[in-house]
Amino acid sequence: FKRSELFPECGCHANFRSSLSLFFLWQMTELVTSGNLTTVTEFLFSVFPHLPEGGVLFFVLLLLTYGFIVTGNLMIFIVVRLDRALHTPMYFFISVLSFLEIWYTTTTIPKMLSSLISDHKTISVAGCLLQMYFFHSLGITEGCVLTAMAIDRYVAICRPLRYATIMTPRLCTQLAAGSCVCGFLLVLPEIVWIATLPFCGSNQIRQIFCDFTPVLSLACTDTSLAVIVDAIHAGEIVASFLAIALSYIRIIVVILGMPSAEGRRKAFSTCAAHLAVFLLFFGSVAVMYLRFSATYSVFWDTAIAITFVILAPFLNPIIYSLRNKDMKDALGRLFCRRRRASGVGDRSRG
Numbered sequence: 001f002k003r004s005e006l007f008p009e010c011g012c013h014a015n016f017r018s019s020l021s022l023f024f025l026w027q028m029t030e031l032v033t034s035g036n037l038t039t040v041t042e043f044l045f046s047v048f049p050h051l052p053e054g055g056v057l058f059f060v061l062l063l064l065t066y067g068f069i070v071t072g073n074l075m076i077f078i079v080v081r082l083d084r085a086l087h088t089p090m091y092f093f094i095s096v097l098s099f100l101e102i103w104y105t106t107t108t109i110p111k112m113l114s115s116l117i118s119d120h121k122t123i124s125v126a127g128c129l130l131q132m133y134f135f136h137s138l139g140i141t142e143g144c145v146l147t148a149m150a151i152d153r154y155v156a157i158c159r160p161l162r163y164a165t166i167m168t169p170r171l172c173t174q175l176a177a178g179s180c181v182c183g184f185l186l187v188l189p190e191i192v193w194i195a196t197l198p199f200c201g202s203n204q205i206r207q208i209f210c211d212f213t214p215v216l217s218l219a220c221t222d223t224s225l226a227v228i229v230d231a232i233h234a235g236e237i238v239a240s241f242l243a244i245a246l247s248y249i250r251i252i253v254v255i256l257g258m259p260s261a262e263g264r265r266k267a268f269s270t271c272a273a274h275l276a277v278f279l280l281f282f283g284s285v286a287v288m289y290l291r292f293s294a295t296y297s298v299f300w301d302t303a304i305a306i307t308f309v310i311l312a313p314f315l316n317p318i319i320y321s322l323r324n325k326d327m328k329d330a331l332g333r334l335f336c337r338r339r340r341a342s343g344v345g346d347r348s349r350g
Contacts, residue, residue, distance in 0.1 A: 040199035040218065042122045046206055047302055048115045059116040065314055066109045072317025073098035076327065083330040089167040090156070090270075093149045094320055096176050097142060097277075101313045104138040107131055108209040108309055125199065128210040133191045135209065139285070139308075141183030143240045146278055148175040150247040153271050158254050186236065190229050197221055206298050208305055234290055241282050248275060273319045280315065284308035 080086045080095035108131065115121040123131070152172075156163050190212070197219040207214045212230075216223045248271065255267045284307035296304070321327045 040125065040201070040203045042124045043128050043203050043205045043210065043215070043218070045115050045121045045123070045208065046204040047208055047298060048112075048121050056117060059113060062109065062113055062116065062310070065310060066105060066113070069105050069109075069310075069313045069317070070102055072321065073101045073313070075331070076317060076320055077102075079327065079330050079334055082334060085333075086326065086330050089152050089169075089172045090149070091326075092169075092172050093145055093152060093176070096179075097145050097149070098316065098320070100138055100142050100145065101316055104135070104142065105309070105313045107134045107138065112208055123210065128205075128215060129191055129195055131210045132194075132212065132215065133187055136187045136212075137184045139183075140186055140236065141179050142281065143237070143285075144179030144182050145176065146274075146281065147240050147243050148172075148179060149274055150244040150278070151175075153274060154247040154251055157251050157267055157271070186233075193225065193229075194219075197223065206301070208302055209309065211305075230289075237282070237285060237289060241286070244278055244282070248278075273324060276319055277312070277316060280312045281308060284312065 076098040077095045080091045080098075111123060111131065152167055155166050159166065194212075194215065197216075198221055199218050200220040202218055205214045205218070212226070216226050251267075251271055255264050255271075258264045258267065284304055288301075288304045288308065321331065
């Protein structure tokens with residue numbers, strides 16, 4: 001056969017060869033480009049200031065805040081465990097929440113402190129994944145515990161005669177354990193998925209800690225699956241919010257129907273602390289994670305993150321101890337026992 005018989009349209013054949021050459025040239029360009037991209041092994045927190053810009057001042061303020069958070073929440077946890085007068089479901093959940101707050105802040109604040117005074121404001125990819133896992137696991141666990149606290153207050157005020165039979169120590173332990181299981185399992189699939197993603201190119205995280213959206217934006221592959229995961233997390237947040245909100249709406253209706261003004265005052269004072277923590281925690285979380293396609297500036301992203309990473313844990317000891325008569329009385333009894341014990345020890349040595 002002649003060439004003209006095999007390829008009767010020379011123009012089309014030339015165009016085909018030209019297109020094929022361009023295709024292979026494009027593929028080679030892609031291979032060279034991808035080969036030049038460096039695989040990211042660590043992330044850089046780009047929002048922290050350098051020392052001349054006041055990093056030391058922020059470090060001191062954050063260190064004092066972190067010390068107060070750990071000391072205040074640890075004190076609440078110890079007092080509830082040692083004082084038998086506080087061995088009730090309400091204070092059991094408060095002690096669990098305080099214990100969680102210590103670890104919740106420990107997942108992020110120590111790294112923030114080192115980033116404020118160190119020239120190396122970086123975190124390894126594995127460290128970033130671990131920080132995301134424990135931060136969100138503990139955060140979801142706290143949300144579940146707050147839901148359990150709302151249920152406890154609902155039963156105490158709306159079903160007072162059955163409170164002792166419903167909120168048994170066994171049920172309280174089961175609710176606390178279920179909260180931990182729920183928190184630590186729900187986040188695991190997303191962390192495992194993110195661990196399989198390739199990261200190349202930019203490694204700058206525009207946030208004060210490792211979070212899903214800033215980290216996923218650095219992946220050099222398709223992350224559209226994150227929309228489904230975000231929708232699942234949004235459903236979890238909304239479900240907890242609605243459960244707590246409906247409980248407190250019912251509680252307020254019952255309180256307003258009480259004939260005694262003193263009874264209304266005591267009931268409101270009991271629920272006010274829980275309601276304040278609920279609004280502070282879920283309010284900031286909702287603004288941060290229920291925005292979907294909305295975007296904020298780096299300043300507002302950081303401000304919102306500070307609210308639920310630092311401010312909420314900082315206010316919890318104040319709300320649950322300084323503004324709680326039972327807790328203040330228990331603290332007084334604990335310190336009195338320690339003074340008496342030290343006095344007896346001094347006299348025995350004398």
